[in-house]
Amino acid sequence: MTVFDLLLQQTINGLSLGAMYALLALGFTLVYGILELINFSHFNVFMIGSFISLFVLQGFGLSGQEVILTGLPLVGVLLAAFLVTMAFCGGLGIVIERVTLRPLRNVKGPAAMITSIGVSYILFNVILLTVGADSKNFPNPLPAIRWHIGEATLDFRVLLIWAVALLLMAILYVFVQRSRIGKAMRATAQDPEAARMMGVEVDKVIMMAFFLGSALAGAGGLIFGLYYNFTSFIIGFTAGLRAFTAAVLGGIGNVPGAMVGGVLIGLIEAMSGQFIATAWTDVIIFSILVLVLVFKPAGLFGRIAPNKS
């Protein structure tokens, strides 16, 4: 392959990864924007999402790469998988918030963050102890349609991932900008006290942020399975940290920023894997995280949420 083809191919790969990170980053940004909490449980809500979607696909009798669906059955199965996964993860997010984080909302210091690490550990080990440590083959019912651009290939699966991610992000964006509760969310992010006094039900808004963020993480988990053809209990940590980096890069609290940040991180991962070495990818991404936090803590596009400290 020529350098140009390699670049093109890695851009295609990076955009797919980026779509996944963006969905995951949105959850960090929504919650951080309102609660100023780095929610570590989000890492493994994503991981659980990939398992839920695995179970749904298996429920349809799909396993491995043998069964290929087309037309309506494909649309139906994918729709069911996305909806069930997102609903389950969204519910999980609400439960986590309600049971473990709400009692600590007015506690200063790192208590809430430590709790979210604990929740993350619980989710991680529940899957490890029930499903097992070996990675699971993820069904891929998509027809193997490929297009060649030079020597780079673009397949149907990638297009589907882009389309789903774009659709979800567009829905979220419109929801946050236009809907009543979306406006309430933005108001709460600016100033929870003032929002409460203006009649915003802050508890409901926070619940909504957890629901939306977790549902998107679930969708991200399904995309992970489709893209890599496997899932495992360990996927949450690395993907979660990269997505968090994406959120920080785009300016944490900033919804469009998280989307752009996700895509950037996906591209950086793909390019560094190609042109440097996969082994150093995480070092590069963490270095970006540290550099952004130290020199430009507001991210590339600035924080929407003001500093409430």
Add this chain to the structure above:
Amino acid sequence: MNATAAAAVSVLVRPFARIPEVQRRRTLLVLLTAIALVMPILLDNDANTDSLANAAAYATLALGLNIVVGFAGLLDLGYAAFFAIGAYTYGILTAFQLQPEWSSFWEPFHFLGLVARMPAETGDGSVVHFTLSFWLGLPLAAGLAAFFGVLFGFPTLRLRGDYLAIVTLGFGEIVPIVVRNWSDLTNGAAGLNGVAAPRLFGWSFGVDAVPYYYVAIAMVALLIFISIRLRDSRIGRAWMAIREDEIAAGAMGVDRTKFKLLAFAIGAAFGGMTGVFYVAKLQTATPEMFGFPVSVMILVMIVFGGIGSVWGVVLGAFILQLLQSWWLQDLSEWLHALGRLVDNAWLQRIDLVPSIELIFGFILVGMMLFRRQGLIPATRPQAALSIEQQHAEIRRGGFSDLKLQGLGGDVRTGEAALDIQDITVKFGGLTALNKVELMVPKGSVVAVIGPNGSGKSTLFNVITGLVEAEEGSIRFHGEEIKGLPDYQILAKGIARTFQNLRLFPNLTVMENALIGQHARLKTGTLAAILRPPGTREEEMRAREWAMEIFSIFGNRLTPRTGQMVAGLSYANRRRIEIARALASRPRILLLDEPTAGMNPAETLELAEQIKSLNGLGLTVLLIEHKLDVVTTLADTVYVLDHGEVIAHGKPDEVRRNEEVLRAYLGRNAQASLAGMGTANVA
């Protein structure tokens, strides 16, 4: 359930309550030491002693992380990185990983016994084999880890708590990745092999657990000693001040950069030392031993035992390690026996050991929700005050019996103590202060008044270095102080209080006053640990000085010195803030609405105390809304409005100034006042 446990504890403790506390503690300590010393003989089992040695190693790690998280309040999620750095330092310098060619350069090292000369495997030259002694490895690794602690700590200094956590997590991940990929140095994922066991007078520890156990116990004892000595010193108080309120810590003279880095360095040094011990014991090191799960495990230990509590984190580490290596095993076997009894196949197969991380998760969540202070809380419950002690003796007329040696002494010569010229401050488009000029003569009381939002507190913030001025100059006794960091400004002799109270809420009244003296005390890290006579004396004098300052307020604070500030009344907290500022032996005292929230009697009392302080020759700059207080105290009044000085002069002159009336009451009000005047004439 908590109440029952507390009741059970109190029944157990009651018979011992008569024994004086100091003696009780000493007895407990002797008992604990004795048990620790005979434990291997009691166990008489190498595997069990080995588990204890590992538990002790984790206790040292927990003690190290506790310095960073518990004392200084910096949440570090990558602590295992320092453990790794220490481990690999010793590992590389004793294993056969690096074998540079022999040359005369190595002769002196050979002489010192740090390297050996070995025939090369290929060819006929000879190569170097590193043979660093374990006992030299401990301080070397501690030093190197401390260096990396400062290196990693430096970029995180300006970050807020939650960002700091994520950056340390990033460093915690980078270190194992570097270890895995730098194969020449570390043998990569395969791990270092053939790490040398410690030797003592030519005798090698080998693989017998007992000597390792004693080394580990000695390390725990040493680190407990260091932790406690640091905690109860100027150093520990500075860390806790940062933990409680960074801005107040800076304003009270604590150099935050220095002390945060110091916490990182000392915590890292503990981790590095433990790393040496750990690899010497295992005689191998792999990158997997130092990942995120290890950092979280250490965090779980300190959360479980009690964040900031020295004995708590040791207990937490021991319980969790032994849970993992002993009790879960036993529990599983009991369940198997139960399964055989009731003929249940599932119970017979169950193995609880792999669920340890699940248990960690539940511990983190459970402790945060139900017992945030941990098993042994860092702060002990306080005795309630007696009725007599609570009875406040109202002291009118200030004080005349107190000398307060070294406070004040400024003679009213008319020279400027504080001279502010042309100070301008802008926040974005808003001009908070516009070319403000203000002069405080030595020995006088100057008051600043003005409507809300007129820039009074911003003025204080500029003087004390919290806010940067765009232009102008601030001279203090002739010396330019604009642009100095907050803690240096305090050291020059400018101490302040805050409008909205910035005390250190979870520290005692005495500790607050001692932190106020931070800049006047000299105790460094080494002195804090070794506590030579000079340090003891300094500490004693610091406490005496604090008591002298408290006596300004009659008996309001004196009986409460051991109480936590958070539980005191609003008026008392105002007094403590003033006492804390005075404890720093300022040459000028800046009071930001000192009587806010006080009732008229308390207001009068405080005003008279301020007057008495001024009588000792202490220069005072005061922001105050209560005009009667201003009139009683101030020699000169400055009126600020919209960031500009609109009037200044004697209190009476200012009161009659038309512009001042307009600023306070508005144009129409003044017109109606004028109207009223004419109406009266008519």
